[in-house]
Amino acid sequence: MTKRQNIVSRRWIILSGISGTAFASGVAVFTFTGDNRSSLLTSDASVPPPSAETIPLNINGVIVAAGITNELSIAITRPLPGFTKMQTNGAVLCIDLSIAKTNIDISKIYLTVSDQGHDASGNIVQHTRIIGIQDILRGPAGTGDFVEGGPNRLLLVLSDPVYNQNSLWRTSIVQIQFQEGWILGRATEIVSGSAVTRLDTLNYLPFPVRPVTPPFFRLAADSLFPFEVTGMNDWGRNGGMFARVEAWATINGVRGAVASSSEMVASLDTPVNDTPSGLSAPVYRMMVSGAGLGSGAGEIQYRAFPHIGPPWSSESEGEAFPTLSAPTGVPFCNDVSNSWAPIYGIVSLTGIGLVGTDTRGMALSVETAMACGLVYKDIAAVATASRLINATRLPVLTASGPLQRAVPHDDIAGGCAVLPNVPGSVVGANFGAYTIRTPFSSPVMFPPGAVCFEIRSATGRPSAAVRLRGIDTNGVGMSGASKAVASRLLIRGIWIDGTNTVSGQNVAIDGTAAAGASTRPLSANGYAYLISVDCTITENPSAGSAAPARWRAGFMWDVRVKTEGNTGAQACGIVSAHAGFVSSIGCRYAALNTGRHFPLSGMFGVQLVNLGVADRAVSVYPAPKHRLMLNVRIDYDKRFFTAPILLGNNRPSTGGLGLGNVFCRAAVDSVSPLVVIAAGIVEVDNFILRYCGSDMTIPRRPNNGRALLCYQDVGYARINKIGTISHSAFRSYNCKGDNYPNMVASSNFSSTWLPGREYFSGAIVHNTAGPPTASSFYYQSIKNTPEKPGDLPANISDETVWMKLGFIFNKPDGEQPLRQGNMRFRYHIGCHGNVASITYNSAVTTGYTSGFGIAWNRDGRVAANYDRFYRDRLANDYRPNGTGFSMLDTPLLNRVAIGQACLPFDLAGTPRLNDGTGAAGAYERV
Numbered sequence: 001m002t003k004r005q006n007i008v009s010r011r012w013i014i015l016s017g018i019s020g021t022a023f024a025s026g027v028a029v030f031t032f033t034g035d036n037r038s039s040l041l042t043s044d045a046s047v048p049p050p051s052a053e054t055i056p057l058n059i060n061g062v063i064v065a066a067g068i069t070n071e072l073s074i075a076i077t078r079p080l081p082g083f084t085k086m087q088t089n090g091a092v093l094c095i096d097l098s099i100a101k102t103n104i105d106i107s108k109i110y111l112t113v114s115d116q117g118h119d120a121s122g123n124i125v126q127h128t129r130i131i132g133i134q135d136i137l138r139g140p141a142g143t144g145d146f147v148e149g150g151p152n153r154l155l156l157v158l159s160d161p162v163y164n165q166n167s168l169w170r171t172s173i174v175q176i177q178f179q180e181g182w183i184l185g186r187a188t189e190i191v192s193g194s195a196v197t198r199l200d201t202l203n204y205l206p207f208p209v210r211p212v213t214p215p216f217f218r219l220a221a222d223s224l225f226p227f228e229v230t231g232m233n234d235w236g237r238n239g240g241m242f243a244r245v246e247a248w249a250t251i252n253g254v255r256g257a258v259a260s261s262s263e264m265v266a267s268l269d270t271p272v273n274d275t276p277s278g279l280s281a282p283v284y285r286m287m288v289s290g291a292g293l294g295s296g297a298g299e300i301q302y303r304a305f306p307h308i309g310p311p312w313s314s315e316s317e318g319e320a321f322p323t324l325s326a327p328t329g330v331p332f333c334n335d336v337s338n339s340w341a342p343i344y345g346i347v348s349l350t351g352i353g354l355v356g357t358d359t360r361g362m363a364l365s366v367e368t369a370m371a372c373g374l375v376y377k378d379i380a381a382v383a384t385a386s387r388l389i390n391a392t393r394l395p396v397l398t399a400s401g402p403l404q405r406a407v408p409h410d411d412i413a414g415g416c417a418v419l420p421n422v423p424g425s426v427v428g429a430n431f432g433a434y435t436i437r438t439p440f441s442s443p444v445m446f447p448p449g450a451v452c453f454e455i456r457s458a459t460g461r462p463s464a465a466v467r468l469r470g471i472d473t474n475g476v477g478m479s480g481a482s483k484a485v486a487s488r489l490l491i492r493g494i495w496i497d498g499t500n501t502v503s504g505q506n507v508a509i510d511g512t513a514a515a516g517a518s519t520r521p522l523s524a525n526g527y528a529y530l531i532s533v534d535c536t537i538t539e540n541p542s543a544g545s546a547a548p549a550r551w552r553a554g555f556m557w558d559v560r561v562k563t564e565g566n567t568g569a570q571a572c573g574i575v576s577a578h579a580g581f582v583s584s585i586g587c588r589y590a591a592l593n594t595g596r597h598f599p600l601s602g603m604f605g606v607q608l609v610n611l612g613v614a615d616r617a618v619s620v621y622p623a624p625k626h627r628l629m630l631n632v633r634i635d636y637d638k639r640f641f642t643a644p645i646l647l648g649n650n651r652p653s654t655g656g657l658g659l660g661n662v663f664c665r666a667a668v669d670s671v672s673p674l675v676v677i678a679a680g681i682v683e684v685d686n687f688i689l690r691y692c693g694s695d696m697t698i699p700r701r702p703n704n705g706r707a708l709l710c711y712q713d714v715g716y717a718r719i720n721k722i723g724t725i726s727h728s729a730f731r732s733y734n735c736k737g738d739n740y741p742n743m744v745a746s747s748n749f750s751s752t753w754l755p756g757r758e759y760f761s762g763a764i765v766h767n768t769a770g771p772p773t774a775s776s777f778y779y780q781s782i783k784n785t786p787e788k789p790g791d792l793p794a795n796i797s798d799e800t801v802w803m804k805l806g807f808i809f810n811k812p813d814g815e816q817p818l819r820q821g822n823m824r825f826r827y828h829i830g831c832h833g834n835v836a837s838i839t840y841n842s843a844v845t846t847g848y849t850s851g852f853g854i855a856w857n858r859d860g861r862v863a864a865n866y867d868r869f870y871r872d873r874l875a876n877d878y879r880p881n882g883t884g885f886s887m888l889d890t891p892l893l894n895r896v897a898i899g900q901a902c903l904p905f906d907l908a909g910t911p912r913l914n915d916g917t918g919a920a921g922a923y924e925r926v
Contacts, residue, residue, distance in 0.1 A: 063189060064096040064152075066176055067197035068162055072137075072155070089722065090202030091161045091829045092137055093176070095154040103184035106133040106156060112174040113162060117235070118243040118305035120262035127235075127308055128174070132159040134827045157827045165203040169310045173198075204309035205686040205722060206317075207233045208326070208626035208656035210602045211302060212267055212283050212585060214531045214557040215321070215331045216452045216488055218340055219249070224287040225332070227259070227300050228267055230604065230630060232658030232688045234724050234830060235308035236902025239914055240264040244305040245284035251298035251334055259286035264904045269559050269585045270605035272909055276562035276588035279631045281604035282660075282903050290334035295407060297450040299329030317655075322529070322555050324580045324601045325625035325655065333413075333450035337406040340414040340451050343389055343398070344369040345382035347434060349422045353377040356384025363399040366418055366458055372399035379417040379436045383453055383486070386415025409450065412486065416454040419494065421465040433469035433497055435508075436483055452531060453486050457493035462536045467495040468508040470549075483510035485528045485553050492533045498549030509550035528554025537563045556581050562588040580624075600627055600647060608634045613645055625655030629662050631907055633922075636666040643708075648678035648687065652760050657723075658688040661907045663878065663922035666696045666705055675707040675730075678723075681715045681762035681780075687723030690902055691912075693921040695731050695866075697873055703838065706732035710825045717780050719762045724830035727896055729921035731866050733836035735825050833895035835920045837866035869921070879908075880925045895920040 072086045093111070111131040119125045137155035162171035173193040180188045209231035219225045233241045240263060249256040266272075266280040288300055299321070304312040318328035333340050343362045346369050347353075353375040354361045361374035362385055376382045388396075391410040395402035419434050457466040468491075471477050489509075496508045509530065530553040537549050561584070583602035590609040600613060601624040613634060627647070634644045644664050648657055657677075664674045674694045678684040687710060696705025707730045710721040725735075766776040823829065868890050871877040881890035896918030905911050906924040919925050 062098055062183070062186065063178075063191060064098050065094075065197065066096075066191050066195060067094045068092070068164070068173070068200045069094050069155075070164075070200035070202065087720075087823065088137075088200075089161065089823050089829075090163060090171075090200035091158045091823055091827070093133070093156045093158055095156065097152045097154060100151045101154050101183075104136075104154065105182055106136070108179035108182040109133045109156065109176070111158070111162075111176050114172045114174055115163070115235075115308040116169055116310075117308040118311065120244055122244045122246070122260070122305045122311075126172075129160065129171075129308075131162070133157065134159045134829065157823075158829065160830050161202060161824070162200065163202050163204050163309070164198055164200045165310070169204055205234060206654070206656050207231060207304075207306065207309075207312065207686060207688065208628050208658045209302075209304045209312050209314075209317075210326050210583065210626050210628050211300070211330050212269065212281065212583065212602075212604055213300075213330060214559065214583075215529070216333065216450070216490070216531070218333045218335050218451050219288070219290045220341075221336045221338065222291065224289050226268055226285050227288045227302075227330075228269070228283040228285050229302050229304070230264075230267075230281065230283040230628065231304055231312075231626075232628065232630075232656065232660055232690065233304075233306045233309075233902075234686070234688060235306060236690070237307050237899050239901050239904040239912060240284075241306075241902055242284065242304045243307045245286065245302065246305075247286045247288050247300055247302040249288055249290050249293055249298055249300055249332070249334065250329065251290075251293045251296060254293055256291060256293050257289050259288050261286050266905070266909070267585065267604065271586075275560055275586040275605065277586055277605055277607035277633070278588075279586070279605040279607060279633060279907065280905070280909050281585060281631050282905065283604070290336070293334050293336070295334055295336040295339060297331065298334050299331050301329045319625070324555070324582055331450075339390075339405055339407040339409070342416045342454065343386055343403070343414055344416045344418050345385055346370055346375045346418050346420060347379055347382060348375040348377055349420075349434060351377050354381060354385075356381040357388065359385045359389055359396055359398060361385070361399055362389060362396075362403075364403065365400070368400040369418060370420065370458065374399055376417075379434070379455060382417035383412045383415055386453065387412050390414055412453040413451045413488065416456060418456060418458055419466045419468075420458045421463055433467040433471075435469055435471065452488040452490035452529070454490040454492060455494060456491070460493045460534065462493050462495060462534050464495055464536075466493065467497040469497050470507040470510070483507055485509055485530050488529050490531045490533065491535055494532075494535050496532075496535055496537045496549045498538060507549065507551045509553055529556075530554060531557045531559070532561050533559040535561045537561065554580075558584045558587050560586045563590050600624070600629065602627065603629045603632050605631045606633075608632070608644070610636055610638050610640075611644075613647075627653065627657045629659045630903075631661045632659075632663075633907060634662075634664040636668060639668050639670055640666065640672060643673050643676040645675045645677070647676070648682060648684050649676060649680045652683040652685075652762075653678060653687065654683075654685050656686045656688065657684065658690075659692055660688075660690040660903055661922050662692045663907055664694045665876075665878075667698065668696075669698050669700045669704065670696070671700070671704055673708045673734075674705045675709070677708070678710045678721055679708040681712055681719050681764065683719055683761050684710060684721045684723055687721070689723070689725040689728055691906065691920070691922055692728040693730065693878070693923070695870075695873060695878070699731075703732045703734070706730070706734045709733070709735045711735060715762065715764060715780055717762070722824055724824070725828070725834055726831055727833045727918070727920045729835040729869060729892055731836070732838050733834075735828075832897070832900075833920050835869070835891045835895065837869070870923075878921070878923045879910075880919045880921065880923065892919045892921055893917060893925060 068090060069088055069092050070090055072088060072092070074086050110133065112128065113131060114126040114128050116124055117127045134157040137157050162173070164170045173196040175193060176191040176196065178186070178189040178191075180186070182189075209229065212228040212230055213226075217225060227247045229245050229247065231241055236242070242262075244260055244262045246258050246260045248258045261284040263284070264282045265285055267283045268285065270277070270280045272278060272280055290298070302314045306312070314326060314328050318326045321327040321329060321331060335341065341364070343364065344366050345362050355377065361369065361372065361376055363369035363372060376385065387410065389398070389403060390405060390413060391408055393405060393408055395404050455468070457463055470483055491509070498508060530550070535558075558581075581601055583604065584606050586605045588607045588609070589611050591611045606629075611634075636644060644666070645659075645662070647653070647659075659677075666674060674696060675692075677689070678687055689709075694705060694707055699705060709725065710723060711734070712719050712721070761781050764778055764780045766772040766778050768776045772778075828834075867873070868881060869892055870890075871879050871881055880892040894917050896913065896916070898916040899914060901912040901914035901918050903912055907922040908924075910924045910926065912918055912924055
């Protein structure tokens, strides 16, 4: 059957007995290659819950029973006859008929369901969905048959999942409607929800939520603070991912008033006209108050209420701070007593001035500190003076008069070292730059405070004349102990300059000092935090990646930071030994060379130029949860060797991995894919892709620059990959959603077993030293294994211990037909409104996805013309083309159903259309 015939016949499926006669050479005669089921219909009507869902059904002698299944035992014929269990994950409808099934039109069958969810006030309500039928259920690739339950059982794959988490949080089947002609000669029939037997147990999926506001901010008495949270959900609608988000301040177990938001807006940290990236980030903003709470350290907690499914709470779902994941609460300081108000000290450029024990140069504002004419010899002296003032209740004489400190806190919190603009400070010169000169990071010397110690320019804005260097004014490099990161360090409006020509001596911010236990943020010895706001980072092109401007700085937050003239990606915060990037907001990072990876936890309104983005930095442990990329643009004009977006390939992705309004573009030729998401033997518990796109403007082959999404083509065990891809536009799309019986050879795996080492679910090892041989035995983990030494056997061939720990065992070099499918990606369950010019799979290789959820060009061709997608790709104009007599048609438009826009604006800030005409991809039409 030709591809053209496939498309023509996809709506009308004729099943003659369906006992095997409808197959030729083990391949299904009737296949789908691109059904455009993009109209997910929803309403907010309140639907009363149905009665108990266990009553059998008999209507007119045709439909005997209907049910939703979670697992099926299916027969296989190769290589040996037998049965295997097929996980359907709440997406298969079983229909038992009193007659043999024949002439079934699946387009005339759909379900009306309702889910528990929330409204804008956080109240529990029910939301209605209409679910269509995606396909007839098929068995593992290569087994040569539909999943067969007998001549009278019809197994149908739903277009969207249903959930059965518990008696409260579940999808209620309101009715199943069979329109006239669903079976030849049959009139309309309706099955009520109470007649559907539920055998499924699928929970509502975890979804990523992250605070955007950095930690340790100060909340002055009787003030409000704009606290921002964002996230992604499978069921976003009406321009927002959630129905409601809440936040509140807590100190010593006492909660403040709850602030809330039900609308996604642009982050205050990403103003388009004043952000290096030029991109805004969609967030929920709440004005949090500390009224009624005491003075001192506290935390902001937050909660998200999705439109469909149970709520998410940082208190129960977050991790204890510090974390690379969503924290249980964001630390802040409630300063009712005005004890943590900043005290300013001016830093001398020449290294001559007051010592840290002389507090006369401290003042209550930048202006008064500069006016007094008293300067400190270096940054560490300002930190010491701040500590002395903060440690006493007695009035302290400062440049602006006596200062009463109501609460003693023996740390450097509340201090600020000001770097004035100095004429003659030129980028790249060895003179005229500020240095820290002496260490101030040791928690023993300076215990962590409630707020950050700040280093800032006098104006708070970046300037080439206000720079931090890793060398002194004579061009002499300093030791790491002289450049260490403080326990709480905020750098604002500073040029972090690493452009001297001495390799290893251009590190301005260095967390490697032995004395600074804060450089071990995951240990019990201390923590280091670096928050950079409105900073510029310049690397040394000659010294290269051996000496980045900042190094191992602990937990890092970047806000409106840009990089200039980088040789490597380390300036963006290399994850080495004990450091991790928590979030990046409104930043622009550029590198001249590629190959390094930017560890992703959270990116919001970020532009990346010639910089690899990956989560392969194995020293980040544990792996971040709740990872998010929202409004991110990635551009390459140089050859790249790894995918610019490479996520979830090195370790399981848990707690949700979300990408929204993300566009990746390459203006160079490369055989490498542009996007790789969970394309290995690793689990993904909820991957959410919304409004994303990719392009390679100079392709050598049509599939260059393709998107590889959630496939598994090696291994003996099925690896769970769950997620949805909606309203996205790819130049080339590749999704191996079914695990086909690939021939696995020794060359596929090269990891030698090591006792006591942790292995994630799906990891494959062999039992021989060095490279595997034909006689090697292979073991594949089917669950995460403990890291504790002694928990795993020293002798890899001890099968009983392996089985006890949840491993399976087999020999190499053979077919693996039991790896039956990742259901959601085999059938693209929950995927809507996607567009691709070609599918790399082309439905020609056994086990590849058939392309559900992909909209093709309107002339019916399988391959749409990618040049019609956008206005002018070479001019970097990726807005969709219009439609009409004088304009090129584009398949991007009208892809988002009414009410289903889940973000408020596109990558460029254009409002997303919510009226049924919205476009797929990262850019909306004007």
